[in-house]
Amino acid sequence: MPDLAPLSALGAETPGSIHTGRLVLREISDIALATLALRNGGTAPMPFGLVLPGPLGWNPGNLAGAFWIAPGQWMISADGRAHTDFACDLKSAAPDCAVTEQTDGWAVFEIVSPEGAAPIGNLLERIVNLDPRILNAGAATRTHMAHMSVFLVRPADDRLTILGMRSAAASLWHALLEAVRGISAHG
C-alpha cells in the first residue's frame, strides 16, 4: 500500500499557525463540511438534534454545528471529522433534503484574540465592509473580502472563523496574515 499523507489546504503536512503578538491565526484542517438544502416546500429537519438557525444565525450544536447561508440552506460542520464521509452521515440524518459535500471546497481559518473582543472588532473593520453590528458573537454571514467570497462565523467575541475557497487558500491566508500583522503592529 502506498503511504499517503494528507496535506492541509495550505499544502503542508501540518496546519498553518502564526502568533503575531495580539492575535493568533491558524488553519483548521480537520473540520467536515456539508450543505443541506430543503426540497421545494420542505420543512427544516433537525439533523443530529440540531436546530437550524435563521438568517445570520449560527448554532454550535453538540455533534455538529450549523449556520444559515441562504433561505432554506445551511452549512453543517463537524469538528474533527474531515477524514470521514460526513455528507453521507448528514444525508442519512436528513433524507428528505439535498446534501452536498463541502469539506474539499473550503479552507477554514480561525483568528483568536487573547486580549478579548477589541482586536477582532478592529480586524473586521479592516478586512470586510460590513456593518459591525451584524457580526456579533453567535452570528455568521457571507461577504466579500480581498476580492474573494468568504463565510465569517463569530463563535464568540474573541474569535472569528473564516471559510474561503480552498483553491485560493494561500491568497486568503496572505490577506488575513497582513491584516493580523497590521493589528498587532498598530492596533
Place this chain on the structure above:
Amino acid sequence: MLIPHPLLGPRDAQEFTYLGDARLLARPDGMAEGAEAAFYDYVYLRNNPAGVHRELWFHEHGDRSWLVVTRDTLTHDILGAELATDVVRRERPR
C-alpha cells in the same frame, strides 16, 4: 452604496451583481396569442427612466438571493429592497 437586504441588513453594493430592469420577472406566456410580439418586447425593450426604477440585483457574495431594488437613477437613493421570490409570489398568484 448600501443595499438594505430584507434578511441580512445593510450590505455593500460590492457584494452584489446587477442585472437590470425588474420587469424581467414578468416573463410572457409563450403559448398565448401574440407571444412572438410579447417576447420581442420582453427581450429587447427596456424603459430607461430618469427617476425611480425597479431593478434586479443578485447577492453573489451573500445569500445568493435575487432582490428587487427600487432606486432613484437621478440621485442613486435606494428607496427599498425586497426578495424577488416575494415579488413574484405577490404579482403572479398561482
